[in-house]
Amino acid sequence: MNRHDILITYGSEPKTMTRALLERMDLAAMIGDRKASIALKPNLVVAVTPEGGATTHPQIVVAIIEYLQEHGFNHISIVESAWVGDSTKEGFKVNGYPKISRTYQVPLIDVKDDAYIHKTVDGITMEVSKTILETDFLINLPVLKGHCQTAMTCALKNMKGCLSDRSKRMFHTLGLHRPIAALNKVRSADLVIVDGINGDLDFEEGGNPVQTNRMFACIDSVLCDSYGASLMGFERKDIPYIGMAEALGVGEGDLDKAEVIQLNQPSDEAPFHPTGRAGYLAKHTNADSACSACYGNLIHALKRLDEVNRLKNVKQQICIGQGYKQVNDPSKVGVGICTRGLGKSLTGCPPKAIDMIKFIKELE
Incomplete structure (x- = not known):
């Protein structure tokens, strides 16, 4: 898998779909070193289950852990922080992460309790999770969904869960777009696997899901968000942080250069019933x-x-x-x-x- 590839799979079983993506990209070869530390960063912005269109399906996380352990990778952690005012631990609990942690011996790291390292990019100083900065291979697991302030959220914005609550508040005072781009210059994902199964139509916290039964994977977070924007009907200019991140050298968002690889056809899906x-x-x-x-x-x-x-x-x-x-x-x-x-x-x-x-x- 190269930086211009976008791998797509359709279905209604997140674990099976994730496995298909991992095998097609040959994740084990991508990481290489079996001693590498690997962090999985889901979206648990609020303490709700995925049916509402806000949070990552936990079976995606399970599929990745099983694949990695089968291939000899054992330094794995699940790292996340809920938005300001909500509990990450409660988000872990309602989605079954404590059981996942016990079953696979994978620690849960609440960024709200983590140590932080100060980083400055584009004149913006932020407190970033020490665990995230020190991990060798970061797998970002965002939900493709709407957002009331930035129109959409996917790979680039999901990295906001790697910040202290103080920095999250500061990001909002700065209008989100420029600091989101700066954050991804500090640390962007090595791999993005997008949960596009039923992301919310409008809001980060869910409640109005749109079933699309789709997942896709990219190496380049900027390309990922450019593609995600097109799926949701946005021009790139509608999501300013995409272009800002590209200008900072985070990645390249030109979809004309992308190689879109469909692992199967969406005709296998069940009919959609909107509410x-x-x-x-x-x-x-x-x-x-x-x-x-x-x-x-x-x-x-x-x-x-x-x-x-x-x-x-x-x-x-x-x-x-x-x-x-x-x-x-x-x-x-x-x-x-x-x-x-x-x-x-x-x-x-x-x-x-x-x-x-x-x-x-x-x-x-």
Whole structure:
């Protein structure tokens, strides 16, 4: 696996999906030294389980630990810090991490209790977890989801859990974007495995999940977030910290240079059944056996259009799903390769939300 690769797998079993990614990238060869210290950094921003779209599925962590131990790596830790005002230990508890720790003899490290090292980048001085800075190989396990202040959060922002609470507060006073970029210049992940199974549509703390049944892996955190932004219907300019991190030399976010490798097809997924805010957006769709990945991208695209008051211009429902494979109807429009027989169709399996937005705007 090289820095321009994006590995993607679809499914509903996080442990199986994670294993497929690890074997395809040959993680053991990537790390090399069996004596290397390895830190797993999930997203446990609040003490809730993954169903709400806020936190990393713990079976992803289990799959990585099992793989590493099978390949002779035994210096593994799970490192995280909840947001200010919430308990990391409670987040560990509600997600079953104490049992994982006992079963695999892997310590849980609450960054709130860790020692910190002061680092300065771009004029910003921050207190960073000593454990994170001293680890040999850092595996970042973010959830791809919306965020009320930065529009989205994925690899780059998930590193904020490596800070002291004092530095987290300071980051917010500085507007988040510039300090997030600076933090990743101090320490960015050696590998990112993104939990994109059901990230929240709008908020970091979850509550309105959108099922996409997808995981992807990257070496480059900037490339990872550029790709994640496109899946959620954002242009790179909508997420300023991506470009700022690239300018600092953290990575390269040009998706034209990326090699996107799909390990399987999303047609294996169960149909998506949106609720809440996603349910409101789904009224503009006409789904027939739609795959979660494709439908989830459409929901994100409709959300972006709604934000700029252009959803009202969508005069007909957008068809989507495998039920349209044999349909030839010039009066209908659709997204996804299954709708190629309709009057107007956006191909792709699945097309990204950013491409769906452009397609839908052209229908107006």
